Amino acid sequence: MNEQEIKNNWPNIHDFARIINADCLELGDNVQIDDFVFLNAEERTVLENNTCLHAGTRAIGGGRLILKQNSVVTYNCVLVTGYSRYTSHMSTRVPKEAKDTLSGTIQIGCEAFVGSGSIVMPDVTLGEGAVVAAGSYIDEDVPSWTIRYPDGSTRERPEFEPY
Numbered sequence: 001m002n003e004q005e006i007k008n009n010w011p012n013i014h015d016f017a018r019i020i021n022a023d024c025l026e027l028g029d030n031v032q033i034d035d036f037v038f039l040n041a042e043e044r045t046v047l048e049n050n051t052c053l054h055a056g057t058r059a060i061g062g063g064r065l066i067l068k069q070n071s072v073v074t075y076n077c078v079l080v081t082g083y084s085r086y087t088s089h090m091s092t093r094v095p096k097e098a099k100d101t102l103s104g105t106i107q108i109g110c111e112a113f114v115g116s117g118s119i120v121m122p123d124v125t126l127g128e129g130a131v132v133a134a135g136s137y138i139d140e141d142v143p144s145w146t147i148r149y150p151d152g153s154t155r156e157r158p159e160f161e162p163y
Contacts, residue, residue, distance in 0.1 A: 001025075017053075021062075028069070041065075043081075043103065050163065054116075062096070063122055064105040070163050071108045071126075074134075075116040079106050082122055109144065111162050131157055 003022045007013050010027060016035035019025060025041040028049035036055045039045065042062035047053070051067040056076035059065050063081025073079065081104060084090050088100035104122025108114065112126045115134035126132065127144030136150045145157045 040081075048110075061103070061122065063103040066105065066107045068108060068110040068112070068128075070110055071112045071114075073108065073114040077114050077117065078119045079114075080119065080121050081106055111160075128162075129157055129159060 001022060003019045006019060006022050006025065007015065010031060012030065012032040014033060014035040017033045017037040019039045019041060021040060021042045024044050026046045028047060028051065030050045031047045032052040033039065034053065034055040037053045038058045039053065040060050040062055043064045045059065045065045047067045048069045050070045052072045054073065054075045057073050059079040059081065061080050061082030065079060065081055082102055085100045085102055089098060102122060106120055106122065107125045109126050109128040109130055111128055112130045114120065114132045115136065117134055118132050118136045118138065121139040124138055125141045127142060127146065129145040130142040131147040132138055132142060133147060133149045136148060138148065142148045145159050146154050147157050148154050
């Protein structure tokens with residue numbers, strides 16, 4: 001399915017969202033992709049039921065992205081699923097095949113929440129009910145029902161039954 005077919009068939013995908021490699025995108029029910037979201041679904045992207053990518057969010061890098069049910073990525077976040085290593089050509093004009101790249105997976109668990117302005121790097125799993133506080137840089141897993149703050153500190157979050 002191409003980008004326009006997706007927008008025609010899912011009413012909560014806004015007109016000013018940009019989806020590339022839409023044929024690698026799997027959408028559940030009641031998914032919302034706001035305006036000004038850029039989503040590169042190059043390897044595989046799965047947005048399960050009741051998930052949301054809020055305005056200004058960018059999923060870049062060409063790796064894999066999985067949002068489990070009821071998870072939310074809020075405003076202006078960057079989900080980096082892959083990048084050129086520093087030992088490689090850095091220019092986006094150099095073909096991908098000529099670069100030393102890292103391509104990974106970001107998995108955002110059921111009922112998880114990524115706060116505004118956060119950056120999540122490849123090969124990170126946010127567990128069920130995990131919360132990433134606004135403005136955080138995440139390059140390691142966040143356990144289930146844990147809040148991770150920008151300074152790297154954590155605290156537990158009360159568990160509840162998923163919706």
